[in-house]
Amino acid sequence: MSLEFRHIAHAYGEVQALRDISLVAPAGEITCLLGSSGCGKSTLLGLAAGLLPVQRGAILLDGDVLADETNAPPPEKRPVGLVFQEGALFPHMDMRRNIAFGLPKVRHGEIEGWLEQVGLAGLGSRYPHELSGGQQQRAALARAMAPGPAVLLMDEPFASVDIVLRRRLRRDCRMLLKERGATTILVTHDPAEALDIGDRIAVMEAGRIVQFGSPEELHEAPRAASIGAMFSGAQVVPAERRGELLATPFGDWPADCVPGVMPDVVRLDLLVHARAIDLVPDPEGLPVRDVHGLGDGTVRVLLREGGGRDLAIETPQAPAPGERFGVVPHTGSVRAFAAE
Structure with missing residues (x-):
């Protein structure tokens, strides 16, 4: 399912965080929101997740309104999965129970399959503090994807992982997302990460999207020198x-x-x-x-x-x-x- 942001604006008091954002994340693709801190990318993700109310504009899922100025279902009522920078696993639950959270009991038989898919086979009885940062993020990804959300929202999911593991983790993550056909929006401040994992990249500056396109388009035909520098070095x-x-x-x-x-x-x-x-x-x-x-x-x-x-x-x-x-x-x- 595609996710569309239509004329979205958002402010924190006098600070305008988003200015008339319109964007379509195509079904089954990984769309990266790329920009420096404060550009509005995490705010846009928070609006899609239901963590923030829509002040102006509308968010549509496959053409139907998911949220707008008068309709704001909470996160648990939205068909979205969330993965944050730190994974946000429940520390008192082992991996099996973490992944089972939110699944009906009739689907608990799928848990071992998810552990295997994310490279954690045999680690289901371990607790978050017994896993490395990369393993915790894999478990968080499995927990978010297991319920089968229409859209997966990821906020700097690899930022807390060391750089060598980060490269492998994001490529493994891309393959899993593509195999599952998940529509994904991923927030990052790292151009290399966006190029490595994204099918499309929205470059954001000061609450606006300054260019949206494939990695090839942004590399070969940047609209501004600052965008070209970001992708070409x-x-x-x-x-x-x-x-x-x-x-x-x-x-x-x-x-x-x-x-x-x-x-x-x-x-x-x-x-x-x-x-x-x-x-x-x-x-x-x-x-x-x-x-x-x-x-x-x-x-x-x-x-x-x-x-x-x-x-x-x-x-x-x-x-x-x-x-x-x-x-x-x-x-x-x-x-x-x-x-x-």
């Missing part, structure tokens, strides 16, 4: 067009560093990759602030301009701190956007 450099040159804090760059037609504006944001910049010795250039080996025969060099902005260059060269260089991006390597 590039850095944003401000610039002004001056004839055939682009004036940046790091010097004047030739306009041919940008392929194709640039936006027809004076002020630009340039998306620049650290490995697509050449260092040019220049006694009047920018000083080297730091040199750091990356372990693959490449070093990361930080140059600082007079206003305090740093530029990272990844190169086989290893200059000494204090040396000065000019910088020139490779021809055709830079993306240009109208300044935000």
Whole structure:
């Protein structure tokens, strides 16, 4: 079943958390809400779960109103499953009873199957404190999915797990969700996580969705430099067009560093990759602030301009701190956007 947010707005007192959000999470897909703290993503999830009342707009499940300004069923009356950052398992219950919570007794025979599906076979008699963080999250996922909810809502579900286990856990989680055909909305602040698990990603800033699309669309056709930087690992450099040159804090760059037609504006944001910049010795250039080996025969060099902005260059060269260089991006390597 698809989940639709239609013209949703929400405020905490004078603070506007969400501003006219419209979004459809397609049936059977994993939709990630991606953004920094305070952008409104957890508020949107809370509205879908019934943890918050809808102040303006409506939430629809497969075309039928689930909640709006006059109808707000509580969480237990909604066909949704919830998985939070810490799992929220009952500490006084073992894994079998945790997963059985909310299931009718006639379905308790399914519990061992769920333990096996999430990689916890043989651990049903253990209590939460006897499991690792990753195992607890697997148990929380099984408990949320066992009742067969129409929609699964996940709020930073892997944030408390160490990074090595996190990668494996989120990929295992994706496979389980896809096998079950679950419509899922997952909140995260980590672009790598969104790319790793999401079928579609909604990028949120200041209570709005600034772009919604597949990982490929966001990577290949970002609408703003900030979105491109989020998914490509590039850095944003401000610039002004001056004839055939682009004036940046790091010097004047030739306009041919940008392929194709640039936006027809004076002020630009340039998306620049650290490995697509050449260092040019220049006694009047920018000083080297730091040199750091990356372990693959490449070093990361930080140059600082007079206003305090740093530029990272990844190169086989290893200059000494204090040396000065000019910088020139490779021809055709830079993306240009109208300044935000």
